[in-house]
Amino acid sequence: MLLLKDLPTVKSLEKFAERYPDADTHAISDFANLLRASSDISDALDKLLGRHGxxxxxxxxxxxxxxxxxxxxxxxxxxxxxxxxxxxxxxxxxxxxxxxxxxxxxxxxxxxxxxxxxxxxxxxxxxxxxxxxxxxxxxxxxxxxxxxxxxxxxxxxxxxxxxxxxx
Missing domain, CATH: 1.10.10.10 (Winged helix-like DNA-binding domain superfamily/Winged helix DNA-binding domain)
Known part of the structure; x- marks a missing residue:
């Protein structure tokens, strides 16, 4: 699983919105945060299980x-x-x-x-x-x-x- 570590900033989302006017930057930000939480939880589970081989x-x-x-x-x-x-x-x-x-x-x-x-x-x-x-x-x-x-x-x-x- 790809672990998303670098969430988009307000500035980077504004840049996207300028280039892609139909972009819903709030939805993109929320989605990125959801992916980040999911990848962090998955990574934490791998580490927890890894302690047990x-x-x-x-x-x-x-x-x-x-x-x-x-x-x-x-x-x-x-x-x-x-x-x-x-x-x-x-x-x-x-x-x-x-x-x-x-x-x-x-x-x-x-x-x-x-x-x-x-x-x-x-x-x-x-x-x-x-x-x-x-x-x-x-x-x-x-x-x-x-x-x-x-x-x-x-x-x-x-x-x-x-x-x-x-x-």
Missing amino acids: LLQGRWWILVLLMRQDDLTSSPSELAEKVGVTKATMTGFIDNLEREGLITRFMDSVDRRKFLIKLTPAGQQKLDDVMPYYHKKVHALMTVLANEERAAMLNSLKLLAANIDVMK
């Missing part, structure tokens, strides 16, 4: 497997849920399997497919990290009052529901 992609795979009643999923389902290509998922799976956090086995119904299962070591990794993760997420989210959080979530849902205007 994980990155977001590997973390979310373990979490998604734990959510399954049988701790099992297919690589393609995981790739879709995490939002990565099948090739990227293969790399994640290879690394997690090498560390013993997951195991790969043939699907008993369709022998052409593999399934992925969370191992006891993978569950232990989650058990070790999850309390720390919950504590840090709680600390971040409680800087907003419940009403502020609800308003933020409603706003984000509205933006996500209209993302097609960016295509």
